[in-house]
Amino acid sequence: MISFLLMLSIVSYTMAVVFTGQRFAASPRWGQRRIQVSSAVAVFTHVLSIALVLNETGFRHFNMAATLLIIAALLSIFNLSRGLRAEANLLRPVIFTFAIFSLLLVAVTPLRAGHAITVQPGVTLHIGLSLLAFSILALAALYSLQLLYLNRLLKQRKAKALSDNLPPLMTVENYFFRLLTVGTGVLTLAIVSGFLFVENMFAPGQLHKTSLSLVAWLTFNGILVVHYWRGLRGKPAVIITLIASLLLILAYYGSRFVRDVLLA
Structure with missing residues (x-):
């Protein structure tokens, strides 16, 4: 289930980046709904992935991959909350690309990697x-x-x-x-x-x-x-x-x- 959510989030983020790039290249109003839907799906599945990863590790392994995953989700949520404002659109490809990297890193990192912490x-x-x-x-x-x-x-x-x-x-x-x-x-x-x-x-x-x-x-x-x-x-x-x-x-x-x- 975690692998499926990670892949779905990666695909959705990639689509959002492509749609945002096309919006800059074409009409300013081009593809607004596509950007909003793909971004929302990406962030939603990203957050679900975090919940499942933390639950799987008993909330004890905040390794580098897990913390990057959380930070990328927060950045994506902040960006999504700004809607289709111009300054948010300008940063969206950068933030979403970072989110894709964090998801890929989690996909190849053992869930229980790193030192356990006392909860x-x-x-x-x-x-x-x-x-x-x-x-x-x-x-x-x-x-x-x-x-x-x-x-x-x-x-x-x-x-x-x-x-x-x-x-x-x-x-x-x-x-x-x-x-x-x-x-x-x-x-x-x-x-x-x-x-x-x-x-x-x-x-x-x-x-x-x-x-x-x-x-x-x-x-x-x-x-x-x-x-x-x-x-x-x-x-x-x-x-x-x-x-x-x-x-x-x-x-x-x-x-x-x-x-x-x-x-x-």
Whole structure:
């Protein structure tokens, strides 16, 4: 059943990517229903796959493949919730391609790969907040890249030719800072819950993750403070956001890769 759902989700995501690409190449109104239906089926079967995978492993094996699967689902849900807005359509092929990769990775990874964790309410809360924060901040990073792309088009005066499919620059920038604010808030809760419920956050096995997470958290907060206080925006905010996002990736998936792949 899991294999069938994974395959159905992959096929649906692929169809949604193709339909979205055709919409950019043809009329802006072409294939809206096809995009909506294929996207909805893809996300629905993706979420069902997660439920079955976690149930099969007794909710104890949050290995790298499983966490990528969850993050990809959250990103897809966030994207789908934006409907057919231009900025969502522009990112949809990227997010859905990442979702396809995560589904393929789960398909070839043993369900019980990686170290088992102790299922406790506090630890579960920390993991859930961490995955949610990572997903929101990853989406913010994607919107920051979209800002760079739109700025480049405007400077090269190519935006007019694609104006029907391009979102307003200010709309993207405002949503980027909203995501950054919410994501940083959730990351704060995740870090606090870690210190409350995870045993010894500065132990040798946790030191790398904790240190980089704190540096990333400080960097995200620094961006927001300067933005709301001094009006920081544009390319400097984007570059610093991408650096902080890279630190967060290294914090979480650097340790995960070593533990689940190299040491497994």
